[in-house]
Amino acid sequence: MAIKRKTLTRHGREGFKNIRRNGWMSFASMSAVAIMLFVVGAFAFLIVNTNHLIDTIENDVEIRAFFEHDVDASEQESVLEEVESHDSVENVVYRDRDEGLDVFMESMGSDGEVFENLREENPLNDALIIQATDPQMTAAVAEEVNAQSAIESVEYGESILGQLFTVTNYVRILGGALVIGLIFTSVFLISNTIKLTILSRKDEIQIMKLVGATNSFVRFPFFIEGALIGLIGAIIPIAGLTVGYSYLYSFMYDQVPFFTFVEPNPMIWQISGLLLLVSILVGIFGSQMSVRKFLKV
C-alpha cells in the first residue's frame, strides 16, 4: 500500500521531533557515532597515507645496469632499445659516465669537487637507469638485463629489496584488516547505542500498536530518526577531520618537503562521503533492528 504524502510528511516531522523529545538519548547516540567515526576516519587517513608512503618508497626502487667499458655506442643503443621494449619496464634513462660523475659529485655535496680531476680518467661506467612497471618485478627485470653480454653488472639494492617488499606487504594487509575490524566494531557499537535509545521506548511502541498503528507506521519515524542520528553524528567528525587533515597536509608540505601527504582533494571528500554514508546506514539499521523486536503486540 502506497503511503500518502501527508503521512510521509507526518513521519518526517515525527522523526525530527523524536530527536528533540528524547534529547539525552539522542545526544548519547550521536556522540557514539561521532566518536567512532572520528576514530575510523583518522585511521582511514593514516592507512591512505601509509599506502602512499609505501608506494613512494617502492617507486624509488630502480635498477642501475652498468655497461662493459669496451661496449661501443651502437651496441649500447641496441641494448637500450631492447630494455625499453620489455613488458615489465616502465622507464629507461641512459646515463653516460660523465653524467654519472656529476650525480656522484652532487651526492657528496661540497666535498664532491675534489673528484673533478677524475673526469679525464673517469672510472665509472655508462649506465641504464631502469624502473619496472611493478616495483615487485624489479628483481626479475634486473636478472634479465644482467644476462645481456654488454652489461657488466646490475645494482638494485637486492639485499634490502626482498625485506622491503615483505614489510610493505605486511603493512598493507595489517592496515586493511585493522580498517575492516574497526568498521565492524563501530557498526556494532553505534547500532547498540541506538538500540538502547529505542529500548527505553518499548512502551511507546506498544501503545502505538494497541491504538491501531501498522508496523510500517511505527517504523517510519524511527527510520528517519536513525538516519538523522547518523547524519548529525557524522557532521562533527567529518568537519574535524577535514580541517585537521588539510592543516596537517600544508604543515607537512612546508616542513617536510621530501615526504608529502596524499593531497586532500579529492581524497578527503571520498572518505568523508563514505563515512557519512556508512553512518546514515548504520543509524537506520540500528533503529530498525531494535524497533522490530517490539512490534509483536
Add this chain to the structure above:
Amino acid sequence: MITMKRVRKTYPNGVQALNGMNIHIDKGEFVYVVGPSGAGKTTFIKLMIRELKPSEGLIQINGNNLGDLSDKQIPYLRRKIGVVFQDFKLFTKLSVYENIAFALEVIEEEPEQIKTKVMDVLDIVGLKSKARFNTSELSGGEKQRIAIARAIVNQPAILIADEPTGNLDPETAWSIMGTLEEINNRGTTIVMATHNSHIVNTLKKRVIAIENGKVVRDELGGSYGYQA
C-alpha cells in the same frame, strides 16, 4: 456485535485465564463485566483486541472471526475498537492534543479534520482547555478522560474500558460515567470492566459476572453481587 463461543485461554505458564467463555453482546449495549481479581476480565479484553490469541474457541467482532485475522489485519481491527486501558497507556512525552491526534494520524485522517475532531472530543470529555498540556501534568482523572477521548475520537463501534473509574475519587468517577453514558447514547457499544459496586448498583446496566474464566451470571439491570 461481539460473540465469544467456548473460548479458552491458557497462558504459557499453565495458568488458565478463560475456561469456556460464552458471551454475546449486541450493538449499542452498555455492559459491565464484573468479577473478583484474577477472574479473567483483563484477558477477556486483551482477546477482543487481539493482544492475545485464544487457545481454543471462536471470537467474532462485527462478524469477523478474530482467529482468521493475519498480523497485517490486526491494526484495522483495533481501529474499530476504542480501548481505555487501566493504566491509560498515554504517550508520556506528548501533549494531550498529540496523544489524541495520534489515533487519527494512524488512520491517515486529513490534517484539518484531525484538528477539528481532536478539539470536539476534548470538548466531550471537558478538557478542551488542556489541549497543550503535557500528559504528565494531568491528574489521574484527567488522564482517564484523555484516554477515553483517544478511544472514541475515531468513532469506533465498540468502546472497551478496563477499570475506567479505578483509582479515582467518587466525584470524578461519576463524571467519567456521565461521559461514557453520553458516548453510549450516541450508539457506541460499551464494555466496561469494573470493581466499582456503587456505580454498578446505581447506574443499572447489563452485568456479566466472570469467575474462574467462565460467565457465572448475566443479567440485565443486575447488581454488582460481590463484597465491595
